[in-house]
Structures are given as C-alpha cells and as structure tokens.
Amino acid sequence: MLGLGYIGLPTAAVFADRGLDVIGVDVNADVIGKVNRGTPHFGEPNLDALLRRVVENGKLRATATPEPADAFLIAVPTPFRDGHKADISYVEAAAEAIAPVLAAGNLVILESTSPVGTTERMAAILAAARPDLRFPAGHGELSDIRIAHCPERVLPGRILDEVVNNDRVIGGLTRKCAQQAMALYKIVVAGDCHLTTARTAEMAKLSENAFRDVNIAFANELSVICDRLGIDVWDMIRLANLHPRVGILRPGPGVGGHCIAVDPWFIVESAPEDAVLIRAARERNDGMPARVVDKVRQRVATMAHRPVIACLGLAYKADVDDLRESPAVDVVVRLVAADLGEILVVEPHVSALPPTLDDLGLTLTDFDAALGRADVVLLLVDHRVFAKVGREQLRDKAVIDTRGIW
Numbered sequence: 015m016l017g018l019g020y021i022g023l024p025t026a027a028v029f030a031d032r033g034l035d036v037i038g039v040d041v042n043a044d045v046i047g048k049v050n051r052g053t054p055h056f057g058e059p060n061l062d063a064l065l066r067r068v069v070e071n072g073k074l075r076a077t078a079t080p081e082p083a084d085a086f087l088i089a090v091p092t093p094f095r096d097g098h099k100a101d102i103s104y105v106e107a108a109a110e111a112i113a114p115v116l117a118a119g120n121l122v123i124l125e126s127t128s129p130v131g132t133t134e135r136m137a138a139i140l141a142a143a144r145p146d147l148r149f150p151a152g153h154g155e156l157s158d159i160r161i162a163h164c165p166e167r168v169l170p171g172r173i174l175d176e177v178v179n180n181d182r183v184i185g186g187l188t189r190k191c192a193q194q195a196m197a198l199y200k201i202v203v204a205g206d207c208h209l210t211t212a213r214t215a216e217m218a219k220l221s222e223n224a225f226r227d228v229n230i231a232f233a234n235e236l237s238v239i240c241d242r243l244g245i246d247v248w249d250m251i252r253l254a255n256l257h258p259r260v261g262i263l264r265p266g267p268g269v270g271g272h273c274i275a276v277d278p279w280f281i282v283e284s285a286p287e288d289a290v291l292i293r294a295a296r297e298r299n300d301g302m303p304a305r306v307v308d309k310v311r312q313r314v315a316t317m318a319h320r321p322v323i324a325c326l327g328l329a330y331k332a333d334v335d336d337l338r339e340s341p342a343v344d345v346v347v348r349l350v351a352a353d354l355g356e357i358l359v360v361e362p363h364v365s366a367l368p369p370t371l372d373d374l375g376l377t378l379t380d381f382d383a384a385l386g387r388a389d390v391v392l393l394l395v396d397h398r399v400f401a402k403v404g405r406e407q408l409r410d411k412a413v414i415d416t417r418g419i420w
Contacts, residue, residue: 015087016108018045018076020272020336021125021166022089023054024061024173028202030068037083038076039111049076057335057363060174080112085121085198088112088136089166091272092126098279098296100129109136113143118158121194125166127219127273129280133163133212137187150187162186162195163212165219170271170334181205185215217281224278224292229263231295234302237265248418267394267416268302268341270330275299275339303344306392306416307352313390313412314354321355321412324379324388327395328361328368335363342394343370350374358384362399393417 015026018040030036040046048055052066068074080086090104105126112122122140124133134151140159141149148158163185168176182199184207186192192209199207210218233251240247251262269275278296282289314321330340337343347370349357358379359371367378381399385391385407393400396417403420413420 015039015089016080016112017088017090017104017126018042018049018055019089019091020056020058020170020173021168022087023049023065024058024168025087025089025125025166025177026074027061027064027068028174028177030071030073031064032202033073034201036068036074037081038074039078039080040076041078043078046076046078049074058173059171064174080115082115082117083120085123086112086116087123087125089125092128092132092276094276094279098283100280100283102128102132102135105132105136106139109139110143113140116140116144116147116159118147120158121160121162121191121198123161123195123198124163127165127223127277127280128163128216130213130216130220130284132216133161133185133187137161150191155188155190157188157191160186160188160191160194161212162191163215164195164199165215167219167222170331170336178202179204182207183210183215183218184208185210185212185218187212220277220281223273224281224295227269227274227278227299228291228295230266230269230274231298233263233265234268235298236262238305264418265416266302266341267306267345269299270338270340270342271336272338275330299341303341303348306345306394306414307348307354309414310349310354310390310392311352313414317389317412319389321389322358322387323349323355323390323392324358324360324384325349326360326381326384326391326393326400327397328359328371329363329395329397332396333363333398337364337368343368345392345394346371346376347374350376355390358388360384361395362397390414393419 015022016039018038026036026038045055052069054061054065088108090108093101095101124136137149150157150161167180182203184192184195196207237247254260254262278292282293325346328337328342359376360379360381390412393415396419401419
C-alpha cells in the first residue's frame with residue numbers, strides 16, 4: 015500500500031485483518047514510526063484497535079521503500095496546483111518507486127481519485143521504466159502486469175465500515191486487469207464490485223463528488239437569496255423538503271475535505287468549455303467563506319468596543335479531526351486579515367492548530383472559556399458538542415450559525 019493516509023492506512027489494516035501480509039509505504043518517517051508502533055496518525059473510529067492488532071500479529075508493517083509484492087495499491091494525494099490544475103505528481107512518483115520491484119503477474123491498482131487518463135499515464139510510466147515486462151497498452155490481455163483503477167469511496171468517520179460494505183467500481187485497462195483487481199477486493203469487500211474501463215471508473219468517481227458539490231451549491235445559493243429577501247433559509251428548506259421528490263441539502267460556510275472541494279475541478283480542467291454548471295457550483299461554494307466574514311463584519315459594525323469573536327469548529331465536517339480544504343479554516347484566516355476583533359478558535363477534535371493559523375498567532379481556546387468571553391459566537395462546524403449549548407449561554411451574544419443547529 016503506497017500512501018498511509020486517511021484512505022491507505024485503513025485499507026491496509028482491513029486487508030491485513032483478513033490475513034494478508036501487507037507492507038505500507040510512506041514518505042513520512044513519523045507516520046512510518048507510528049504505524050509500526052500500532053498507532054494511527056489521525057482519528058478514525060475503531061482504527062486504533064484494528065491497527066494495533068494487525069501490527070502485533072505481524073500482518074502489517076510500514077517502510078519508506080517499496081518491496082516486491084503480488085499487488086500494489088496506490089492511495090496518494092491528488093491535489094490541485096494554482097489555477098485548479100490537477101497535480102498527479104504523487105501518483106507519478108509512486109509509479110516510479112514501484113517500477114524496480116515489479117515482476118510478471120503483479121497487479122497495480124490506483125485508488126487515488128484522479129483526472130481521466132491518470133491510470134493510463136501511470137501505466138505508461140511503468141512501461142517506460144520496465145521494457146522487460148509487457149503492459150496492457152501494447153499487449154492487451156497478454157500483458158505481464160495487470161493495471162486497474164478502483165477509486166476509494168468512503169466517508170471519514172465511517173471508513174472501516176465503508177471499505178468493507180460499499181460497492182466498488184473497478185476499471186481495468188483490460189478485462190483481465192479488472193477481473194484480477196476484483197479478485198483482490200473480494201477478499202475484503204462485502205458490497206458488489208462493478209467492472210468497467212479505467213476511464214469510466216475515473217469519471218464515475220469525479221462525477222460522484224461533483225454531484226454532491228452541485229447540490230451543496232444549490233443549497234448555499236438559496237441561503238444567499240434568502241438572506242437578501244429576509245427569509246429563514248432553514249425553515250424554508252424544511253418546508254420545501256416536505257415534497258416527496260425534493261431533498262435540498264443544508265447550506266453552510268463552504269465545502270471542504272479531500273474530495274468534494276477538489277475533484278470537480280478535474281472535470282472542469284478536462285472539458286472547460288462544457289463544464290459550465292460544475293464550475294459555477296465550485297465558484298459558489300468557494301465564495302461562501304467570504305460571505306460568512308461579511309456577516310460578521312455587519313454584526314460588529316455597530317458594536318461600541320472591539321469585540322471578541324469565538325469561532326466554533328475548524329474541521330471540514332462534523333465530529334472529525336480532518337481539516338483538509340476546510341472552509342472553516344478559510345473563514346478564520348479571513349477574519350484575522352479583516353481585523354474585526356479578537357479571534358478565539360475552538361476545535362475539540364484537534365490538539366494543535368494547523369500551521370496556517372498557528373503562524374497568525376492564534377491558539378486553541380477551551381469551548382466554555384470561549385463562550386464566556388465572546389461577544390460574537392460564530393458556529394462554523396456542527397459538532398455534536400456545540401449543539402448542546404443552551405440558549406441561556408447565548409442570550410447576550412451576537413450569534414451567527416452557519417449550520418442551522420441552534
């Protein structure tokens with residue numbers, strides 16, 4: 015397993031728990047050390063006990079260098095560069111790293127969510143590095159190396175369950191590539207495995223995330239319109255959703271995480287003239303943090319003193335410690351730049367602030383202490399602990415609830 019992050023480590027642990035010998039490869043020495051001690055480097059329900067068990071049983075170990083194996087799974091980041099251009103350099107580096115240890119009969123699977131054509135690009139890198147082996151592009155079903163794309167489709171907070179129980183889409187560069195990949199996944203996957211081409215599998219995963227992004231953008235756009243018209247958006251959505259064929263999502267301060275905030279841009283990059291709706295949704299959702307700051311600016315404009323603003327939540331979604339692409343972090347950065355008051359940051363699921371905020375001189379504040387001092391309470395993430403706040407605690411404060419839980 016190349017990449018021991020939010021996807022790679024749980025997936026590796028699940029395979030190891032089924033009795034397979036698993037080698038985890040990562041470039042981060044700290045991650046390698048923690049994994050070999052049986053300690054996850056991020057929070058995920060039940061992962062700590064599972065990882066400890068498979069490491070103690072000798073079924074999973076971590077290293078910095080790929081070793082010979084029967085199958086290679088690649089689960090490395092695929093972020094975007096400036097201009098929302100896909101960065102597949104981590105996939106390319108992983109391919110270059112495993113090339114020297116490949117042998118005839120091996121299976122290579124790309125799990126990383128990727129732009130259409132990335133699996134073929136990975137295969138081309140491997141073929142160029144190992145001319146002694148036959149690859150699908152030149153030899154089809156007679157290739158020595160089987161290559162497929164099986165995009166991860168799990169939700170942080172439920173990864174161990176969804177790795178096993180979700181259906182999987184498996185796209186092979188040939189039919190036999192897809193079948194061999196399915197044979198591996200059926201060792202752990204209880205859901206159905208659906209075979210297709212690599213390009214179709216790549217596009218299917220991107221489309222799943224773009225679908226969510228467009229629907230979130232619709233809800234966010236409604237919230238903007240309702241603000242202008244003086245309508246309670248939460249009540250309006252509740253009433254609209256009484257229709258049996260309507261299911262409007264809940265608006266918020268933006269979209270975060272490693273998938274929905276990133277992957278739709280891969281579609282836009284592939285077909286910029288045609289991806290009009292997908293681009294508009296991305297731009298609407300990316301614009302929400304600035305609107306939240308504008309709301310704070312309006313609330314503090316009439317205050318006679320410099321206010322204390324308590325920002326509740328940094329994670330990109332409720333009850334996780336994942337800050338990747340989080341709109342809440344963006345809001346806090348913008349608030350500091352706007353100099354609207356003293357900023358207190360509350361995030362019960364992390365023990366330290368990310369460098370983005372630490373470099374601004376901010377520190378984590380205890381929840382109760384922040385509520386006690388705050389003139390403005392800005393709810394950014396609907397963590398369950400925040401939902402328990404009583405109305406009495408908020409009576410004399412300006413409250414901006416971006417998630418509609420109060």
